Amino acid sequence: MRSARLPLVVAVALAIFQAGCSNPCRDLGDRICDCQPEGQVRTACKNDVKNRINVANPTSSQEDVCTAKLDTCPDPNGNVNACDLLNTCQGKVDCGLALPPPEGCVPASGNP
Numbered sequence: 001m002r003s004a005r006l007p008l009v010v011a012v013a014l015a016i017f018q019a020g021c022s023n024p025c026r027d028l029g030d031r032i033c034d035c036q037p038e039g040q041v042r043t044a045c046k047n048d049v050k051n052r053i054n055v056a057n058p059t060s061s062q063e064d065v066c067t068a069k070l071d072t073c074p075d076p077n078g079n080v081n082a083c084d085l086l087n088t089c090q091g092k093v094d095c096g097l098a099l100p101p102p103e104g105c106v107p108a109s110g111n112p
Contacts, residue, residue: 023053024066025056025063025066028069032049032095033046034076035076035083072094074086
């Protein structure tokens with residue numbers, strides 16, 4: 001009976017450990033990576049985010065910026081249009097991939 005509980009205990013411990021390793025900036029990066037094709041490309045993207053976060057070691061004020069971007073960046077797991085939005089000027093601004101131009105976002109063709 002004890003050995004039957006071990007996998008459950010290990011799974012819960014891993015989930016707690018993984019939750020503790022996350023931060024708003026990594027969550028934002030992972031959200032953006034979720035728009036990559038499943039498989040090696042997405043995995044490489046998420047690994048890159050993880051490595052960059054570890055090297056950058058964001059300050060609490062930088063994490064606050066990421067938290068704010070999480071509020072505006074659509075989640076592909078809850079919004080089927082999120083990845084399409086990410087390809088727009090406003091989507092890039094909303095997800096922290098671009099700064100808004102002074103005149104605001106306009107379509108690439110220049111037509112409003």
